[in-house]
Amino acid sequence: MQTILVIDDDDSLRDTIGLMLENEGFRPILAADGKTGLHEAFAANPALMLVDLRMPGLSGVEVCKRVRAGGLQTPLIVLSAIGDEVDKVLLLEIGADDYVVKPFGTRELLARIRALLRRATPDAPDVISFSDVDVELERRVVRRRGSEVKMTRAEFNLLAFFLQNPGKALTRDVILNSVWGYDSFPNTRTVDAHVVRLRQKLEPDSEVPRYFVTLHGIGYRFLP
């Protein structure tokens, strides 16, 4: 499990991010100020850091500089309030890899975290293959026997979720919560509709699914 260090003086936001990370399978370490955060950065050696720029005491800028000065290559995302004049040169100078402007959606933050982790650890597979299909997760490209298959957003998200949970029995509820999110309440039949399209586009014979299998009374399962 990957550790992520969150340094932010806003209690509510910090806890929100922490819970979200936990829910998504990360191990969050929370720090309320720059000094504590810096200490944790070296003590816990996290896989990634989120740093608020504007903090009382040791500022985010200072934290980033000292992290890099200390020789840590940890991927680092800067959080900045919308009013802040954030200048990209500054970000580069302090060694940030990406930045997110508050207020941001948890979904967006998560996407950036995942993207950065993938970039930072090139041993994690970005291309997943099954049958005659190759899927590039970050580029959101799907190819079948070399030629590209067009995917809509929802289709790709669902496909990615299946790929990341091979073999597991997935109920429609779980799929909806994970792919569509907590805050939308579509009909569970929506899942069926999208599975049908995945099959039409990716199964050798969409009448006899071999990779996107129905579990009658349960939901679906992806078999690589």
Added chain:
Amino acid sequence: MQTILVIDDDDSLRDTIGLMLENEGFRPILAADGKTGLHEAFAANPALMLVDLRMPGLSGVEVCKRVRAGGLQTPLIVLSAIGDEVDKVLLLEIGADDYVVKPFGTRELLARIRALLRRATPDAPDVISFSDVDVELERRVVRRRGSEVKMTRAEFNLLAFFLQNPGKALTRDVILNSVWGYDSFPNTRTVDAHVVRLRQKLEPDSEVPRYFVTLHGIGYRFLP
């Protein structure tokens, strides 16, 4: 036995949930308002909490926040009416781990409770073996000498229940309540029919059961 705290001002719903939990082998503690519930949360230190969002007096949101503020890591499921504007960020802010929209089926609630408890205590094994059979609970896969055995939903649920209660004498009533749920009332002979199928699929000699044993006049027992 695991304790579950239920905080809901709806008397009828609260009692229903309480009965269901009792039937499923949990120890429910019921609280009719936020203040009492909060007190119980710290007094009883339950394994899991169910909290209604909308309550007069101390609201569910407040309860959740104070539970977290008090340092409790208790897994927490929020119950919300369908009309309520529930948004992911709010849920995360107050420290909820999952939510269920009313009206919900007891089955669904139970599934979420179990899933959350499993997540919270990751020491529970996922693969159980006996004879030449391996059962993967989460994947819902059964293998015999390496090759997959197809199981229907009810068959697998029954099998899982046997595996989780090895050696115990299980009456048909207990089995029905646990596997089928207390809100469905099938004939007790239904259990027999399914036991027969388990034997046919998994016993070395289905005529002479060694693992799914009959207790005449009582019910069944699984011997690993």
Added chain:
DNA sequence: CGCAATTGTAAACAGTGTGTGAAATCGCGG
């Protein structure tokens, strides 16, 4: 040993879950 109660089993039916195309709705970009 015989009888009554209990259990084993296969087969049929009823009910539920799923596949799928089409229609309605959403949401973004112009």
Added chain:
DNA sequence: CCGCGATTTCACACACTGTTTACAATTGCG
């Protein structure tokens, strides 16, 4: 504000599963 593609919902047919039933086999007890 409109148009178009994407998404969601709907409706219907069909496949699968679960439950029941009936009868045979077995068990336990007096």
